Amino acid sequence: MSTPAADVNPVHKAVLRLQTVLLDTILIASLLLMGELQWVAFSGRRGSTGLLMPAEEILKILDYGVLTLVAFVIATAWNLFYRDIGCSPGRAWVRGEPPWERDLPWQHTLRGWFLALFVEFSFFTGWIITEVNLATFLTKFGKAWDIIRGLLHPSGAVLDQGLILLVQTVFLAFMATAFAIPIAFFVSFLAARNLTRQSLTFRLTYTVVRTIMNFVRAVEPLVWALIFISWVGIGPFAGVLALWIASIASLAKLYSESIESIDTGPMDAIAATGASYLQVLRYGVVPQIIPPFLSFTIYRWDINVRMSTIIGFVGGGGIGYILKPRVDLGEWGEVGTLVLLIAITVWLMDLISAKIRERIV
Template sequence: MQHHSEKGIAIQSYLIDVFFIWYVLISLDRIIIPALITYIPLHGFIIQVGYLAIAGISSYIVRRFEQSAGMFILSDTHHAMPLFGKHLMWLAFSCSIIAGWIITDISPIDFFSAKGLQSASNIFTALITPELSIFDIALKALIETVYIALTATVIALPPSFILSFLSARTLMKGSTLSFSIYNVIRFITNFSRSIEPLIWAIIFSVWVGIGPFAGMLALMVHTVASLTKQYSEQIEDIDNGPIEAIEATGAHPLQVITYAIIPQIVIPFLSFTIYRWDINVRMATIIGLVGGGGIGTMLMQYQGLAQWHEVGLIIIMIAFVVWIMDYVSARIREALR
């Protein structure tokens, strides 16, 4: 068993070294060097295979001389990092900073230019002098936004609660079938959570049409995935003492869940749910920018027309509601502890 463990660590450390060397080569060839000199990098699948081959051979040589950075990362001991591994890590970090600066096209000159500062001054002046004539329309859109978030959170609760038990490793490791169900649900929820609500809003806007229904569906899908993960992790961290005590009486698994697990997770679940509603209120504003309804859609319309005084009112109203929600959410979660 230990032999297999050592072999697995060796493979993982080798792959880590391959990745870091490949990453440095790609960063230098595709981003940093073309920005410094006139150089056109080669493209194509064969070139990528070549980079991987170079990284693989280099990693093998590095391991032969016991200079592996990957082995240091995976090691439980606190010995010093090999010299080559240290240089490789610093080179990868430096390449990341330089490549990030180049890709994001950072320009302090443009940021502090007279034209840029004048444009910023005009916008901020308009934002602090809001147009109050649209207050009633904006308030209606803001209420719609809050209810989009509330409805998405409420509808997401039952499936999240059920799926959390099926995706808790401690409860689903008893048989091959249950562990397979655990893996499938974990995969689906992880995949759903990896897609931002903004993307889900675009998908549902095409599916059901632009409006609050699309926004609610987008938030609901992401909320189910997020709450399932949080709930299941809380279930995995509970005290096993009450579970073992009730199981010793010959109780049915449903009775174990009812009397040993649920009493330990009610308060954390409520805290997670309230915090998620707080997040959904913020996200409901953003998804409105892509047709998810609410005040975000209204904000996009006025911004597109460059009506900054109206935009200023909307931003102030959004900030006020988010501040209220954040305060109330924090107080409730504090009371639940």
């Protein structure tokens, strides 16, 4: 390599080589597989039903093993002869572009053409797999019109029940947020990097807490709702619990990020007076984070109101609970009423929370 600080460590060098070839193999194999998928789709091959093969069926018959092997051979060859044919994408990613290719436009490098082809193949493959059908989209509007007409002519039949459940929705969201605050508050101190540096125990706690929070956030509130419905039964309490878990994870992340961005000067000043660590947190940290905490909390309540509608669909209480059967029955007028109620509430919450946050910050 031409870089002056060439690696002398052979193990490190081998690891880099392996990374390069592995990355290239993955890229080339993906390209080949997407190519085969398009080839089969456009070749007019017929599937088991006698019709043109749908994407799901094509995905089952692709030559994964062979093409990965071929890709591996190509990747290895490319990295052996990269001086003559141009740097491979994996090599450029892992070790940086070679200097002689650095200023070339993409059309002048093999890597550039490879990536261009990759983007193009991704687009067409996506088109086939997601069954994009412009003709139906542009010609079959009729059925959808019934729904829109219903929404535009809301019926008063569900207004009373809707309003009552709307109150339930707002309070459901409120309780979920309120229960989440103390736990998220406590957890956020453990999940803030600048407060968890002093010892190994703290750093370990930080990692564990962050990992758990990331996992909890990765699971949709809808899934939490299903879990809690089987735990405490159908009803608003299950919704409260589902949104509570989701709120803890999301608030803890936002809280800890605002702790990480505080000015550490006051912490030093308080520590210098001979105060204990708890006092340093109380005087040096807490006053600085109260405005962003309030702001995030109100924002979260706002999000929870929106989410509780969807939670209601699966039985978590709130207005979504009576919306679902009416959608299934095609009572579009009643659906229209409920959707309007939700829209107005969400709009109001949004407005109020924005105004309050403006004042605090």
